[in-house]
Amino acid sequence: MRFRRVAEGLEWIGFVGLLLMLLFTIVDVIGSTLFHKPLRGSIEWVGYMQIIAIGGTVAIGLYADRHISIEFLVSKLPGLLKNVVLKFVSIVCFVFFIILCWESFTYGLSLQKAGEVSSTAHLPMYPFAYFIAAAAVIASLYYVGELLPARPLQSRERSAEHESS
Numbered sequence: 833m834r835f836r837r838v839a840e841g842l843e844w845i846g847f848v849g850l851l852l853m854l855l856f857t858i859v860d861v862i863g864s865t866l867f868h869k870p871l872r873g874s875i876e877w878v879g880y881m882q883i884i885a886i887g888g889t890v891a892i893g894l895y896a897d898r899h900i901s902i903e904f905l906v907s908k909l910p911g912l913l914k915n916v917v918l919k920f921v922s923i924v925c926f927v928f929f930i931i932l933c934w935e936s937f938t939y940g941l942s943l944q945k946a947g948e949v950s951s952t953a954h955l956p957m958y959p960f961a962y963f964i965a966a967a968a969v970i971a972s973l974y975y976v977g978e979l980l981p982a983r984p985l986q987s988r989e990r991s992a993e994h995e996s997s
Contacts, residue, residue: 835973839891842967846888853881873953880950883960887967894974922978929972936965 856877864870871877893899906917940961948957 835891835970835977836895839895839970839974842888842970843892844888846885846892849881849884849888853878853885856881873950873955876950876953876955880955880960884963887964890967891970891974894971919979922975926972926975926979929968929975933965933968933972936961936968940965 856871856874860871860874906914909917940958943958943961944956949955950957
């Protein structure tokens with residue numbers, strides 16, 4: 833469960849992104865209302881913090897089983913067919929996150945090579961694309977764990993007894 837700890841770390845990064853998004857919004861509203869000086873680039877900052885907040889929390893949503901799943905049909909299937917459907921869904925999701933990782937990484941490379949920066953805040957854009965790629969790797973590893981066969985119950989019981997000794 834090493835990757836769950838990484839996902840938990842990404843969750844904290846996402847939480848900081850959410851707080852910064854709130855802070856930038858508050859400073860912008862107060863600055864523009866009271867002092868007639870809005871925070872320069874606040875819309876860009878908030879957008880980038882949304883990337884951090886969402887990208888950082890996707891993986892922990894999977895590992896902590898906080899994601900949305902619709903199982904009203906699958907739950908009625910017999911055991912073997914249910915298992916096949918769940919494995920198929922895991923494969924599709926794994927492929928999705930691998931594609932997301934690859935595309936985000938190549939997009940980040942193109943942004944970095946082009947030297948793209950945001951128009952008002954002049955922030956380089958590529959680190960945010962790389963962040964999405966890294967978060968997608970951790971999310972895809974969740975599905976790798978879902979696809980691997982579970983250890984037999986007896987070996988789990990033995991390892992639990994061994995750890996308590």
